[in-house]
Amino acid sequence: MLKKKTAVLTAAVLTVVLSLNLFSVSAKKKLPEISLQCGYAQENAETTVSLNVNEKISVSAFSFEIFFDPKKLSFEDASMGSALNYGNFYCNGEYSDDCVRIVWSDSEDANVSGELAKLKFRTKNAETGTKTGLYIGYSSMGNEKFEEIAFDTVDSEIEIMQDYIWGDANGDGETTAADAVAINKYNISRELYPINNKYVINADIDYNNIINLSDSDGVVNYIMKQNRKGGAI
Numbered sequence: 157m158l159k160k161k162t163a164v165l166t167a168a169v170l171t172v173v174l175s176l177n178l179f180s181v182s183a184k185k186k187l188p189e190i191s192l193q194c195g196y197a198q199e200n201a202e203t204t205v206s207l208n209v210n211e212k213i214s215v216s217a218f219s220f221e222i223f224f225d226p227k228k229l230s231f232e233d234a235s236m237g238s239a240l241n242y243g244n245f246y247c248n249g250e251y252s253d254d255c256v257r258i259v260w261s262d263s264e265d266a267n268v269s270g271e272l273a274k275l276k277f278r279t280k281n282a283e284t285g286t287k288t289g290l291y292i293g294y295s296s297m298g299n300e301k302f303e304e305i306a307f308d309t310v311d312s313e314i315e316i317m318q319d320y321i322w323g324d325a326n327g328d329g330e331t332t333a334a335d336a337v338a339i340n341k342y343n344i345s346r347e348l349y350p351i352n353n354k355y356v357i358n359a360d361i362d363y364n365n366i367i368n369l370s371d372s373d374g375v376v377n378y379i380m381k382q383n384r385k386g387g388a389i
């Protein structure tokens with residue numbers, strides 16, 4: 157009886173040890189992903205690109221190079237992303253013709269996930285239907301112990317669409333609270349509250365090919381920011 161119990165216990169311990177090992181192997185393989193989030197932009201118009209991290213990281217400094225085609229895009233400015241509200245953000249827009257370097261640092265680790273930086277570009281000499289790529293070049297991230305943080309990068313591209321209006325889900329030519337309502341209703345029932353196929357790309361404001369509440373939240377945040385700007389003038 158005692159032997160049997162021991163055997164069962166040994167088997168249970170082995171199972172736990174094995175599953176922990178498996179977990180650590182799979183965890184080693186998967187690195188945090190730094191990606192550029194961009195989708196559509198009008199001809200000769202401003203467009204915002206986000207630099208995001210897909211999981212929570214403890215970081216106290218980073219430096220990223222973002223490469224673009226200077227024939228199709230001009231760089232306007234960059235700012236700290238919504239995941240960071242502190243620390244020092246620096247951007248050298250004149251680093252070279254085709255590259256922006258952004259640097260952020262703080263004295264201690266920030267536990268962040270989501271948007272690390274926002275970059276504004278203007279499209280030029282690019283007709284509807286053409287695409288232009290954005291690439292992450294030499295980059296590094298570290299924590300407060302000066303340890304390097306390993307990560308993977310994902311590049312992206314902007315597609316130029318003359319009719320595209322970010323957030324305009326109902327197609328009336330502007331982005332307002334009515335669009336957030338249209339996106340929310342679409343989420344309740346696509347059949348009862350459809351969004352015209354032409355405007356589906358407008359509604360997917362984070363360009364992830366899914367229209368959900370994070371898109372309507374994004375529209376609401378944008379409107380609130382616009383109102384604040386309006387109020388400040």
Ligand SMILES: [Ca+2]
Binds near residue numbers: 324331334
């Ligand atoms: Ca609208």
Ligand SMILES: [Ca+2]
Binds near residue numbers: 360363364365368370
């Ligand atoms: Ca979306």
